[in-house]
Amino acid sequence: MAELSERLSKLPPYLFVEISRKIAxxxxxxxxxxxxxxxxxxxxxxxxxxxxxxxxxxxxxNHRYPETEGLPELRQAIANWYRRRFGVELDPHExxxxxxxxxxxxxxxxxxxxxxxxxxxxxxxxxxVYSASTRLAGGEPYFLPLTEENNFLPELxxxxxxxxxxxxxxxxxxxxxxxxxxxxxxxxERAVAFAKKHDxxxxxxxxxxxxxxxxxxxxxxxxVPGAKEVGVxxxxxxxxxxxxxxRIGMVVGNKRVVDALMRFKSNLDSGIPQAIQQAAIEAxxxxxxxxxxxxxxxxxxxxxxxxxxxxxGLQARKPLASLYxxxxxxxGFTSEKFAAKLLDEAGVVVTPGTGYGQYGEGYIRLSLTLxxxxxxxxxxRLKIWAEAR
Ligand SMILES: Cc1ncc(COP(=O)(O)O)c(C=O)c1O
Numbered sequence: 001m002a003e004l005s006e007r008l009s010k011l012p013p014y015l016f017v018e019i020s021r022k023i024a025x026x027x028x029x030x031x032x033x034x035x036x037x038x039x040x041x042x043x044x045x046x047x048x049x050x051x052x053x054x055x056x057x058x059x060x061x062n063h064r065y066p067e068t069e070g071l072p073e074l075r076q077a078i079a080n081w082y083r084r085r086f087g088v089e090l091d092p093h094e095x096x097x098x099x100x101x102x103x104x105x106x107x108x109x110x111x112x113x114x115x116x117x118x119x120x121x122x123x124x125x126x127x128x129v130y131s132a133s134t135r136l137a138g139g140e141p142y143f144l145p146l147t148e149e150n151n152f153l154p155e156l157x158x159x160x161x162x163x164x165x166x167x168x169x170x171x172x173x174x175x176x177x178x179x180x181x182x183x184x185x186x187x188x189e190r191a192v193a194f195a196k197k198h199d200x201x202x203x204x205x206x207x208x209x210x211x212x213x214x215x216x217x218x219x220x221x222x223x224v225p226g227a228k229e230v231g232v233x234x235x236x237x238x239x240x241x242x243x244x245x246x247r248i249g250m251v252v253g254n255k256r257v258v259d260a261l262m263r264f265k266s267n268l269d270s271g272i273p274q275a276i277q278q279a280a281i282e283a284x285x286x287x288x289x290x291x292x293x294x295x296x297x298x299x300x301x302x303x304x305x306x307x308x309x310x311x312x313g314l315q316a317r318k319p320l321a322s323l324y325x326x327x328x329x330x331x332g333f334t335s336e337k338f339a340a341k342l343l344d345e346a347g348v349v350v351t352p353g354t355g356y357g358q359y360g361e362g363y364i365r366l367s368l369t370l371x372x373x374x375x376x377x378x379x380x381r382l383k384i385w386a387e388a389r
Pocket of ligand 1: 039100101102104176177205207236238
Protein backbone atom coordinates (compact mmCIF):
# COMPACT_ATOMS: atom_id res chain seq x y z
CA MET A 1 0.00 0.00 0.00
CA ALA A 2 1.11 3.57 -0.63
CA GLU A 3 2.56 5.76 2.14
CA LEU A 4 0.24 7.76 4.33
CA SER A 5 0.72 11.50 4.24
CA GLU A 6 3.90 13.02 5.64
CA ARG A 7 1.60 15.37 7.56
CA LEU A 8 0.30 12.55 9.77
CA SER A 9 3.79 11.59 10.87
CA LYS A 10 4.13 15.06 12.39
CA LEU A 11 1.63 14.19 15.10
CA PRO A 12 3.32 13.29 18.39
CA PRO A 13 3.04 9.68 19.59
CA TYR A 14 0.12 8.91 21.89
CA LEU A 15 1.56 9.42 25.35
CA PHE A 16 -0.86 7.40 27.37
CA VAL A 17 -0.21 4.05 25.63
CA GLU A 18 1.11 2.43 28.78
CA ILE A 19 -1.66 3.75 31.03
CA SER A 20 -4.38 2.83 28.52
CA ARG A 21 -2.94 -0.69 28.28
CA LYS A 22 -2.98 -1.04 32.08
CA ILE A 23 -6.57 0.22 32.32
CA ALA A 24 -7.64 -2.28 29.66
CA UNK A 25 -5.84 -5.12 31.51
CA UNK A 26 -7.46 -4.25 34.81
CA UNK A 27 -10.89 -4.06 33.25
CA UNK A 28 -10.34 -7.40 31.52
CA UNK A 29 -9.58 -8.93 34.94
CA UNK A 30 -12.91 -7.55 36.18
CA UNK A 31 -11.22 -4.90 38.37
CA UNK A 32 -12.93 -1.56 38.67
CA UNK A 33 -10.87 1.54 38.02
CA UNK A 34 -11.90 4.98 39.26
CA UNK A 35 -11.06 7.61 36.69
CA UNK A 36 -10.12 11.20 37.41
CA UNK A 37 -8.85 11.22 33.82
CA UNK A 38 -11.24 12.83 31.38
CA UNK A 39 -12.82 16.29 31.60
CA UNK A 40 -16.27 15.29 30.47
CA UNK A 41 -19.18 16.43 32.69
CA UNK A 42 -20.97 13.47 34.28
CA UNK A 43 -24.07 15.56 35.08
CA UNK A 44 -26.84 15.42 32.46
CA UNK A 45 -27.72 18.17 29.96
CA UNK A 46 -30.48 20.30 31.58
CA UNK A 47 -34.00 19.01 30.77
CA UNK A 48 -35.20 22.17 28.99
CA UNK A 49 -32.35 21.83 26.47
CA UNK A 50 -33.09 18.16 25.76
CA UNK A 51 -36.77 18.98 25.41
CA UNK A 52 -35.98 21.59 22.74
CA UNK A 53 -33.73 19.09 20.95
CA UNK A 54 -36.50 16.47 20.91
CA UNK A 55 -39.07 18.93 19.59
CA UNK A 56 -36.67 20.14 16.90
CA UNK A 57 -35.86 16.55 15.88
CA UNK A 58 -39.54 16.04 14.98
CA UNK A 59 -39.62 19.09 12.71
CA UNK A 60 -38.86 18.11 9.07
CA UNK A 61 -37.26 21.54 8.53
CA ASN A 62 -34.40 20.19 10.59
CA HIS A 63 -33.97 16.99 8.57
CA ARG A 64 -32.17 18.69 5.70
CA TYR A 65 -28.63 20.02 5.22
CA PRO A 66 -27.86 22.91 7.54
CA GLU A 67 -25.97 26.03 6.34
CA THR A 68 -22.28 26.24 7.28
CA GLU A 69 -22.78 29.62 8.92
CA GLY A 70 -25.48 28.24 11.25
CA LEU A 71 -29.04 29.38 11.90
CA PRO A 72 -29.37 33.18 12.08
CA GLU A 73 -31.30 32.68 15.36
CA LEU A 74 -28.33 30.80 16.82
CA ARG A 75 -25.84 33.49 15.77
CA GLN A 76 -28.14 36.06 17.37
CA ALA A 77 -28.46 33.94 20.55
CA ILE A 78 -24.65 33.74 20.76
CA ALA A 79 -24.33 37.53 20.33
CA ASN A 80 -27.03 38.10 22.98
CA TRP A 81 -25.29 35.74 25.37
CA TYR A 82 -21.95 37.56 24.91
CA ARG A 83 -23.67 40.89 25.60
CA ARG A 84 -25.41 39.60 28.73
CA ARG A 85 -22.46 37.65 30.11
CA PHE A 86 -19.51 39.87 29.18
CA GLY A 87 -20.97 43.17 27.98
CA VAL A 88 -19.33 42.43 24.59
CA GLU A 89 -21.13 43.58 21.41
CA LEU A 90 -20.90 41.24 18.41
CA ASP A 91 -22.34 41.51 14.93
CA PRO A 92 -24.20 38.18 14.58
CA HIS A 93 -23.71 38.23 10.79
CA GLU A 94 -19.99 38.80 10.61
CA UNK A 95 -18.47 38.20 14.03
CA UNK A 96 -20.10 34.91 15.08
CA UNK A 97 -19.72 31.40 13.67
CA UNK A 98 -21.21 28.26 15.27
CA UNK A 99 -18.90 25.22 15.28
CA UNK A 100 -19.19 21.44 15.62
CA UNK A 101 -17.67 21.84 19.09
CA UNK A 102 -14.88 24.31 19.73
CA UNK A 103 -12.24 21.60 19.12
CA UNK A 104 -13.27 21.39 15.49
CA UNK A 105 -12.92 25.13 14.99
CA UNK A 106 -9.63 25.36 16.86
CA UNK A 107 -8.21 22.55 14.74
CA UNK A 108 -9.34 24.02 11.45
CA UNK A 109 -8.35 27.58 12.26
CA UNK A 110 -4.65 26.71 12.10
CA UNK A 111 -5.16 25.87 8.42
CA UNK A 112 -6.64 29.32 7.84
CA UNK A 113 -3.83 31.22 9.56
CA UNK A 114 -0.63 29.26 8.94
CA UNK A 115 1.40 28.33 5.91
CA UNK A 116 4.17 25.71 6.02
CA UNK A 117 7.05 27.00 8.14
CA UNK A 118 5.00 29.64 9.97
CA UNK A 119 5.38 29.92 13.71
CA UNK A 120 2.59 29.69 16.30
CA UNK A 121 3.16 30.68 19.94
CA UNK A 122 1.59 27.99 22.09
CA UNK A 123 1.55 27.61 25.88
CA UNK A 124 3.13 24.50 27.42
CA UNK A 125 1.37 22.66 29.02
CA UNK A 126 -1.77 23.09 26.91
CA UNK A 127 -4.82 21.45 25.43
CA UNK A 128 -3.06 19.43 22.69
CA VAL A 129 -5.15 20.65 19.73
CA TYR A 130 -3.28 23.98 19.34
CA SER A 131 0.04 22.29 18.63
CA ALA A 132 -1.41 19.27 16.78
CA SER A 133 -3.32 21.48 14.34
CA THR A 134 -0.32 23.80 13.95
CA ARG A 135 1.78 20.81 12.92
CA LEU A 136 -0.90 19.37 10.64
CA ALA A 137 -1.07 22.73 8.87
CA GLY A 138 2.70 22.59 8.35
CA GLY A 139 3.40 25.24 10.97
CA GLU A 140 5.86 25.12 13.80
CA PRO A 141 4.91 25.51 17.49
CA TYR A 142 7.07 27.74 19.68
CA PHE A 143 6.26 26.81 23.25
CA LEU A 144 5.71 29.33 26.04
CA PRO A 145 6.33 27.72 29.47
CA LEU A 146 3.51 27.91 32.01
CA THR A 147 4.96 27.46 35.48
CA GLU A 148 3.93 28.01 39.06
CA GLU A 149 6.38 30.93 39.21
CA ASN A 150 4.55 32.77 36.42
CA ASN A 151 1.10 31.73 37.75
CA PHE A 152 0.72 29.68 34.58
CA LEU A 153 0.53 32.83 32.44
CA PRO A 154 3.01 33.02 29.53
CA GLU A 155 5.74 35.64 29.94
CA LEU A 156 5.16 37.54 26.74
CA UNK A 157 8.07 39.91 27.39
CA UNK A 158 10.45 36.94 27.58
CA UNK A 159 9.70 35.86 23.99
CA UNK A 160 12.80 36.64 21.89
CA UNK A 161 12.19 39.56 19.51
CA UNK A 162 13.01 37.52 16.40
CA UNK A 163 10.53 34.81 17.46
CA UNK A 164 7.75 37.34 18.11
CA UNK A 165 8.53 38.93 14.75
CA UNK A 166 8.33 35.61 12.89
CA UNK A 167 5.24 34.29 14.69
CA UNK A 168 1.76 34.63 13.20
CA UNK A 169 -0.45 33.21 15.92
CA UNK A 170 -0.66 33.34 19.72
CA UNK A 171 -2.89 30.80 21.49
CA UNK A 172 -4.21 31.41 25.00
CA UNK A 173 -6.67 29.46 27.14
CA UNK A 174 -8.18 30.78 30.40
CA UNK A 175 -9.58 29.33 32.59
CA UNK A 176 -6.83 26.93 31.67
CA UNK A 177 -6.75 23.26 30.89
CA UNK A 178 -4.74 21.53 32.37
CA UNK A 179 -3.35 23.93 35.03
CA UNK A 180 -6.74 25.36 36.15
CA UNK A 181 -5.12 28.83 36.20
CA UNK A 182 -7.19 31.93 35.51
CA UNK A 183 -6.30 35.21 33.81
CA UNK A 184 -7.53 38.69 34.62
CA UNK A 185 -8.32 41.53 32.23
CA UNK A 186 -4.93 43.27 32.65
CA UNK A 187 -3.28 40.07 31.36
CA UNK A 188 -5.60 40.03 28.35
CA GLU A 189 -4.81 43.73 27.78
CA ARG A 190 -1.11 42.89 27.67
CA ALA A 191 -1.79 40.02 25.27
CA VAL A 192 -3.81 42.26 22.92
CA ALA A 193 -1.06 44.92 22.98
CA PHE A 194 1.55 42.23 22.26
CA ALA A 195 -0.50 40.82 19.37
CA LYS A 196 -0.93 44.29 17.89
CA LYS A 197 2.74 45.13 18.28
CA HIS A 198 3.89 41.96 16.53
CA ASP A 199 1.01 41.65 14.07
CA UNK A 200 -0.25 38.32 15.43
CA UNK A 201 -3.61 36.59 15.30
CA UNK A 202 -4.63 36.24 18.94
CA UNK A 203 -6.76 33.15 19.52
CA UNK A 204 -8.31 32.65 22.92
CA UNK A 205 -9.96 29.41 23.97
CA UNK A 206 -12.57 30.32 26.60
CA UNK A 207 -14.29 26.93 26.91
CA UNK A 208 -14.32 27.03 30.74
CA UNK A 209 -15.49 30.57 31.59
CA UNK A 210 -18.76 29.31 33.04
CA UNK A 211 -17.21 26.71 35.33
CA UNK A 212 -16.05 28.88 38.22
CA UNK A 213 -16.10 28.97 42.00
CA UNK A 214 -16.11 31.19 45.05
CA UNK A 215 -17.77 34.10 43.23
CA UNK A 216 -15.04 34.37 40.55
CA UNK A 217 -16.33 35.42 37.09
CA UNK A 218 -13.75 34.64 34.39
CA UNK A 219 -13.49 37.45 31.82
CA UNK A 220 -13.59 37.27 28.03
CA UNK A 221 -10.61 38.39 25.94
CA UNK A 222 -13.08 40.48 23.93
CA UNK A 223 -13.78 42.70 26.95
CA VAL A 224 -10.45 44.36 26.15
CA PRO A 225 -11.14 47.44 23.97
CA GLY A 226 -9.77 46.78 20.48
CA ALA A 227 -9.37 43.02 21.05
CA LYS A 228 -11.47 42.30 17.98
CA GLU A 229 -8.88 44.00 15.76
CA VAL A 230 -6.55 41.04 16.34
CA GLY A 231 -8.48 38.44 18.26
CA VAL A 232 -11.04 35.70 18.17
CA UNK A 233 -12.44 33.71 21.04
CA UNK A 234 -13.61 30.11 21.04
CA UNK A 235 -16.43 29.07 23.30
CA UNK A 236 -18.63 26.04 23.69
CA UNK A 237 -21.84 24.66 25.11
CA UNK A 238 -19.87 21.56 26.18
CA UNK A 239 -18.75 22.49 29.68
CA UNK A 240 -21.24 25.30 30.39
CA UNK A 241 -24.32 23.15 29.81
CA UNK A 242 -23.00 19.57 29.98
CA UNK A 243 -23.36 19.21 26.23
CA UNK A 244 -20.07 17.54 25.25
CA UNK A 245 -22.00 14.80 23.46
CA UNK A 246 -24.03 17.15 21.27
CA ARG A 247 -20.97 18.82 19.73
CA ILE A 248 -21.68 22.50 19.48
CA GLY A 249 -19.43 25.51 20.05
CA MET A 250 -18.63 28.86 18.51
CA VAL A 251 -15.95 31.30 17.48
CA VAL A 252 -16.53 35.02 17.81
CA GLY A 253 -14.54 38.18 17.22
CA ASN A 254 -12.41 39.42 14.31
CA LYS A 255 -14.56 39.22 11.19
CA ARG A 256 -11.73 38.48 8.80
CA VAL A 257 -10.75 35.44 10.85
CA VAL A 258 -14.36 34.34 11.40
CA ASP A 259 -15.00 34.60 7.65
CA ALA A 260 -11.81 32.66 6.85
CA LEU A 261 -12.90 29.79 9.09
CA MET A 262 -16.39 29.86 7.58
CA ARG A 263 -14.97 29.62 4.06
CA PHE A 264 -12.60 26.82 5.06
CA LYS A 265 -15.34 24.83 6.77
CA SER A 266 -17.81 25.30 3.95
CA ASN A 267 -15.47 23.11 1.91
CA LEU A 268 -15.26 20.40 4.55
CA ASP A 269 -18.43 20.05 6.56
CA SER A 270 -22.08 20.85 6.03
CA GLY A 271 -22.78 22.59 9.28
CA ILE A 272 -24.23 21.53 12.60
CA PRO A 273 -27.41 19.41 12.73
CA GLN A 274 -30.17 21.98 13.14
CA ALA A 275 -31.92 20.24 16.04
CA ILE A 276 -28.66 20.61 17.94
CA GLN A 277 -28.47 24.28 16.96
CA GLN A 278 -31.99 24.66 18.42
CA ALA A 279 -30.79 22.99 21.62
CA ALA A 280 -27.89 25.49 21.79
CA ILE A 281 -30.32 28.40 21.33
CA GLU A 282 -32.27 27.09 24.32
CA ALA A 283 -29.06 26.62 26.33
CA UNK A 284 -27.85 30.17 25.68
CA UNK A 285 -31.21 31.93 25.88
CA UNK A 286 -33.17 29.86 28.44
CA UNK A 287 -32.82 29.73 32.22
CA UNK A 288 -29.18 29.80 33.37
CA UNK A 289 -29.65 28.50 36.94
CA UNK A 290 -28.21 25.06 36.04
CA UNK A 291 -24.74 26.63 35.71
CA UNK A 292 -24.61 27.67 39.37
CA UNK A 293 -26.06 24.31 40.43
CA UNK A 294 -23.40 22.38 38.50
CA UNK A 295 -20.65 24.62 39.81
CA UNK A 296 -21.76 23.93 43.37
CA UNK A 297 -21.39 20.19 42.72
CA UNK A 298 -17.90 20.69 41.27
CA UNK A 299 -16.94 23.02 44.14
CA UNK A 300 -17.86 20.36 46.71
CA UNK A 301 -15.87 17.77 44.78
CA UNK A 302 -12.95 20.18 44.43
CA UNK A 303 -12.78 20.77 48.18
CA UNK A 304 -13.00 17.06 49.04
CA UNK A 305 -10.36 16.12 46.50
CA UNK A 306 -8.02 18.90 47.64
CA UNK A 307 -8.36 17.73 51.26
CA UNK A 308 -7.44 14.16 50.25
CA UNK A 309 -4.52 15.29 48.11
CA UNK A 310 -3.23 17.27 51.08
CA UNK A 311 -3.37 14.13 53.24
CA UNK A 312 -1.32 12.39 50.56
CA GLY A 313 1.24 15.20 50.68
CA LEU A 314 0.46 16.34 47.13
CA GLN A 315 0.53 20.11 46.66
CA ALA A 316 -2.14 21.73 44.52
CA ARG A 317 -3.53 25.26 44.25
CA LYS A 318 -7.24 25.69 44.90
CA PRO A 319 -8.67 26.38 41.43
CA LEU A 320 -11.04 29.32 40.97
CA ALA A 321 -12.35 27.87 37.70
CA SER A 322 -12.18 24.91 35.28
CA LEU A 323 -12.90 21.25 35.92
CA TYR A 324 -9.38 20.33 37.03
CA UNK A 325 -6.90 20.10 39.83
CA UNK A 326 -3.25 20.36 38.82
CA UNK A 327 -1.23 18.64 41.52
CA UNK A 328 2.50 18.22 42.02
CA UNK A 329 3.75 14.64 42.15
CA UNK A 330 5.91 13.64 45.15
CA UNK A 331 9.70 14.08 45.00
CA GLY A 332 11.44 11.32 43.13
CA PHE A 333 8.61 10.56 40.71
CA THR A 334 7.97 11.57 37.12
CA SER A 335 4.39 12.35 36.18
CA GLU A 336 4.05 9.09 34.28
CA LYS A 337 5.63 6.95 36.99
CA PHE A 338 3.37 8.42 39.64
CA ALA A 339 0.23 8.05 37.49
CA ALA A 340 1.21 4.43 36.76
CA LYS A 341 1.76 3.76 40.48
CA LEU A 342 -1.68 5.13 41.42
CA LEU A 343 -3.24 2.97 38.76
CA ASP A 344 -1.30 -0.19 39.73
CA GLU A 345 -1.67 0.13 43.47
CA ALA A 346 -4.96 2.00 43.99
CA GLY A 347 -6.83 1.43 40.73
CA VAL A 348 -7.14 5.20 40.31
CA VAL A 349 -6.61 6.92 36.95
CA VAL A 350 -5.07 10.40 36.78
CA THR A 351 -3.56 12.11 33.75
CA PRO A 352 0.23 12.62 33.70
CA GLY A 353 1.04 16.30 33.13
CA THR A 354 3.45 15.39 30.33
CA GLY A 355 0.46 14.57 28.14
CA TYR A 356 0.07 18.34 27.79
CA GLY A 357 3.69 19.25 27.12
CA GLN A 358 7.16 19.02 28.63
CA TYR A 359 6.41 21.68 31.26
CA GLY A 360 3.66 19.40 32.54
CA GLU A 361 6.43 17.20 33.97
CA GLY A 362 6.12 16.95 37.75
CA TYR A 363 2.33 17.27 37.72
CA ILE A 364 -0.80 15.18 37.37
CA ARG A 365 -4.22 16.46 36.33
CA LEU A 366 -7.35 15.29 38.15
CA SER A 367 -10.78 15.97 36.71
CA LEU A 368 -13.86 16.72 38.83
CA THR A 369 -16.28 15.15 36.36
CA LEU A 370 -16.82 11.76 37.96
CA UNK A 371 -20.09 10.89 39.74
CA UNK A 372 -20.14 11.52 43.51
CA UNK A 373 -20.18 7.80 44.45
CA UNK A 374 -17.12 7.21 42.29
CA UNK A 375 -15.41 10.27 43.69
CA UNK A 376 -16.01 8.94 47.23
CA UNK A 377 -14.64 5.54 46.27
CA UNK A 378 -11.65 7.17 44.58
CA UNK A 379 -10.92 9.27 47.67
CA UNK A 380 -11.27 6.22 49.93
CA ARG A 381 -8.87 4.26 47.72
CA LEU A 382 -6.34 7.07 47.78
CA LYS A 383 -6.51 7.30 51.60
CA ILE A 384 -6.05 3.53 52.03
CA TRP A 385 -3.19 3.63 49.54
CA ALA A 386 -1.51 6.51 51.40
CA GLU A 387 -1.85 4.79 54.78
CA ALA A 388 -0.34 1.56 53.45
CA ARG A 389 2.76 3.31 52.07
C1 LIG B 1 -9.29 23.91 26.71
C2 LIG B 1 -10.31 23.20 25.90
N1 LIG B 1 -10.73 23.76 24.76
C3 LIG B 1 -11.63 23.16 23.98
C4 LIG B 1 -12.15 21.93 24.31
C5 LIG B 1 -13.08 21.27 23.33
O1 LIG B 1 -14.39 21.41 23.69
P1 LIG B 1 -15.58 21.12 22.65
O2 LIG B 1 -14.99 20.69 21.36
O3 LIG B 1 -16.39 20.04 23.28
O4 LIG B 1 -16.30 22.43 22.53
C6 LIG B 1 -11.71 21.28 25.46
C7 LIG B 1 -12.24 19.95 25.80
O5 LIG B 1 -11.86 19.30 26.72
C8 LIG B 1 -10.78 21.94 26.28
O6 LIG B 1 -10.32 21.37 27.40
